[in-house]
Amino acid sequence: MLEDWTLLGAIALYALAAVMALAEARRGRALPVPAVIGLALVVHAVSIALRWQRLGHGPYVDMFEVLSSNVWSLHAVTLAGVLLIPRLRGLLAAVLPVLQILVVWLLTVEAQDTLFPVTYDTLWLPVHVLLGKVFLGVTVVAVGGSVVILLRRWAGTGFAALPSTKLLDEINFRLVLLAFVFECLMLAAGAVWAQDAWGRYWNWDPLETWAFLTWLAVAGYLHLRVTRKPPPEVSALAILAIFVVAFGTFFGMPFVSVAPHKGMI
Amino acid sequence: MGAAALGNPRVRAALRLPSAVARALGVLASLWWTLAWMGVTAAILVHGLATGAMDARWLALPCGGLFVNLAAALATNGKLRRQPGLLVFHVGLAVLALTAAGGRLTALTGSVEVTQGGAFDPALVNAKAGPLHPWGLGKVTFVQGPFRIDYDAGLQRRHTNSTVFVPTAGGGWDEVTVGDDRPLKMFGYRFYTTPNKGFALLLTHIGADGQRRTGAVHLPSYPMHDYKQANSWTMPDGPELELWLDLPAPVATPEQPWSFRVPDDATLVVGLGARRYELKPGQEMRIGDARLRYEELRAWMGYTVFFDPTLPWLAAAVLVACAGLGWHAVVKIRAVAGDADA
Numbered sequence: 009m010l011e012d013w014t015l016l017g018a019i020a021l022y023a024l025a026a027v028m029a030l031a032e033a034r035r036g037r038a039l040p041v042p043a044v045i046g047l048a049l050v051v052h053a054v055s056i057a058l059r060w061q062r063l064g065h066g067p068y069v070d071m072f073e074v075l076s077s078n079v080w081s082l083h084a085v086t087l088a089g090v091l092l093i094p095r096l097r098g099l100l101a102a103v104l105p106v107l108q109i110l111v112v113w114l115l116t117v118e119a120q121d122t123l124f125p126v127t128y129d130t131l132w133l134p135v136h137v138l139l140g141k142v143f144l145g146v147t148v149v150a151v152g153g154s155v156v157i158l159l160r161r162w163a164g165t166g167f168a169a170l171p172s173t174k175l176l177d178e179i180n181f182r183l184v185l186l187a188f189v190f191e192c193l194m195l196a197a198g199a200v201w202a203q204d205a206w207g208r209y210w211n212w213d214p215l216e217t218w219a220f221l222t223w224l225a226v227a228g229y230l231h232l233r234v235t236r237k238p239p240p241e242v243s244a245l246a247i248l249a250i251f252v253v254a255f256g257t258f259f260g261m262p263f264v265s266v267a268p269h270k271g272m273i
Numbered sequence: 274m275g276a277a278a279l280g281n282p283r284v285r286a287a288l289r290l291p292s293a294v295a296r297a298l299g300v301l302a303s304l305w306w307t308l309a310w311m312g313v314t315a316a317i318l319v320h321g322l323a324t325g326a327m328d329a330r331w332l333a334l335p336c337g338g339l340f341v342n343l344a345a346a347l348a349t350n351g352k353l354r355r356q357p358g359l360l361v362f363h364v365g366l367a368v369l370a371l372t373a374a375g376g377r378l379t380a381l382t383g384s385v386e387v388t389q390g391g392a393f394d395p396a397l398v399n400a401k402a403g404p405l406h407p408w409g410l411g412k413v414t415f416v417q418g419p420f421r422i423d424y425d426a427g428l429q430r431r432h433t434n435s436t437v438f439v440p441t442a443g444g445g446w447d448e449v450t451v452g453d454d455r456p457l458k459m460f461g462y463r464f465y466t467t468p469n470k471g472f473a474l475l476l477t478h479i480g481a482d483g484q485r486r487t488g489a490v491h492l493p494s495y496p497m498h499d500y501k502q503a504n505s506w507t508m509p510d511g512p513e514l515e516l517w518l519d520l521p522a523p524v525a526t527p528e529q530p531w532s533f534r535v536p537d538d539a540t541l542v543v544g545l546g547a548r549r550y551e552l553k554p555g556q557e558m559r560i561g562d563a564r565l566r567y568e569e570l571r572a573w574m575g576y577t578v579f580f581d582p583t584l585p586w587l588a589a590a591v592l593v594a595c596a597g598l599g600w601h602a603v604v605k606i607r608a609v610a611g612d613a614d615a
Contacts, residue, residue, distance in 0.1 A: 185605055217322055225315075
């Protein structure tokens with residue numbers, strides 16, 4: 009089936025881009041990594057679109073769909089980041105290998121046909137999902153910066169093409185601030201959806217509670233960073249912690265909670 | 274006198290604001306307090322997750338602390354006031370928290386079942402209301418009409434289209450279609466359909482004096498409880514009856530698409546002690562000096578009832594707060610983007 013082959017092709021291209029990014033960082037010679045990511049995104053988009061057309065709904069329902077669409081969006085946001093700020097291109101060597109964990113996970117999840125819960129049939133769901141993907145994508149770019157800061161500090165790895173640790177720390181702070189904007193908007197869109205779908209805008213179900221914990225973690229980091237100006241390594245660790253909480257919220261809670269987010273029938 | 278002016282040393286001096294007060298405000302405005310109250314909030318949330326019993330009322334404590342912290346910061350922190358986007362975001366958040374708290378005090382959430390062909394009865398609403406709720410449910414009037422719910426294979430419920438009749442000023446009735454995402458809005462109350470619906474036994478009790486009283490006994494939600502379509506009912510002047518519905522063929526067909534409907538071949542089985550009686554619609558039985566008539570089988574629809582007058586204000590506060598944060602983020606990112614590109 010074309011849908012499967014295009015997905016496999018995209019996965020191969022993502023892996024190739026990650027290897028090329030590592031080679032680029034090691035040799036210091038530019039390779040066409042953004043072009044390969046771009047090609048992978050196009051091929052992957054075809055796979056997602058074919059599935060969307062066949063099932064009649066977007067990739068929001070089960071783990072396979074959520075993973076697949078997030079692999080796409082996280083690569084897309086990362087690519088957009090390095091295209092908008094070319095000096096961050098070296099971050100690809102830190103971010104892409106991390107994203108391959110998701111890619112491998114995607115390979116292990118069975119692609120079953122899914123039924124679209126009636127409570128998902130609203131414009132607010134794609135808005136909520138899109139904002140969430142941008143939030144996580146921007147956070148992932150900051151995670152790349154954090155990995156570089158920590159590798160420089162503890163492994164002595166240079167990443168000479170990237171800005172100084174001090175500037176990377178500043179960029180990370182701004183990235184998390186930007187991610188926070190999208191997280192606030194995501195929560196607001198989710199509340200509108202919840203009011204429509206279940207007659208209440210917020211009910212402290214496990215996923216909502218975890219989402220609010222993630223919001224608190226980001227807000228806490230931003231306040232800490234503004235007032236105490238911790239060393240870049242501490243900031244980097246805080247960003248990694250935020251990512252862990254956000255990752256659990258995105259990829260853990262929706263699939264263990266029996267709350268309405270799972271698609272009450 | 275605005276908070277901005279209070280932060281000005283000259284204004285403070287002019288007001289002869291005691292230095293102790295200024296110092297106290299400075300302490301209260303510390304961002305350590307912000308982090309501490311955020312930590313308390315997180316602890317309450319984690320405790321709620323761990324115990325499975327989230328009580329949002331506890332959040333009033335850290336929210337109050339954060340509110341005091343922010344107010345003190347607005348009075349003493351010139352850097353915060355000089356960043357309009359950040360200022361708008363924080364004030365927006367404070368307004369949001371206060372509005373949400375006000376909403377909780379006046380809100381009502383509840384559920385109610387309405388029999389097809391019957392009127393909404395406010396006394397049957399199982400409600401949880403804030404202490405300042407204005408209690409206007411008595412003004413709500415509507416009659417439940419027919420409803421349609423289609424199911425895909427696998428018992429996947431599709432859209433619910435529930436018809437209700439609402440009285441008009443001219444004495445007529447308006448037909449309104451209600452769904453899970455299309456509430457009936459009356460006097461600030463919103464009625465949303467739910468997965469909860471089922472069959473209702475319309476029974477008439479005819480007393481020894483000939484007085485007739487008709488009412489409905491709702492059977493458990495269908496198809497969720499398709500295996501126990503039974504209920505008990507105590508007669509006004511008599512014994513408790515066990516009532517259950519004998520369905521020769523199930524209405525729900527999990528393997529293929531189906532639509533919710535009231536079956537026309539069902540039999541009501543009445544259990545009275547060790548005896549069993551079978552009734553078809555229109556049949557009756559004698560119990561002591563009284564008679565019980567099984568009129569017909571109908572459907573009932575379950576609704577979620579929601580009242581919160583602050584919803585539009587919450588939406589406005591969120592929009593303002595997000596706009597402020599976005600503005601602040603753009604200013605900050607522009608400042609550093611040039612450095613990164615350099």
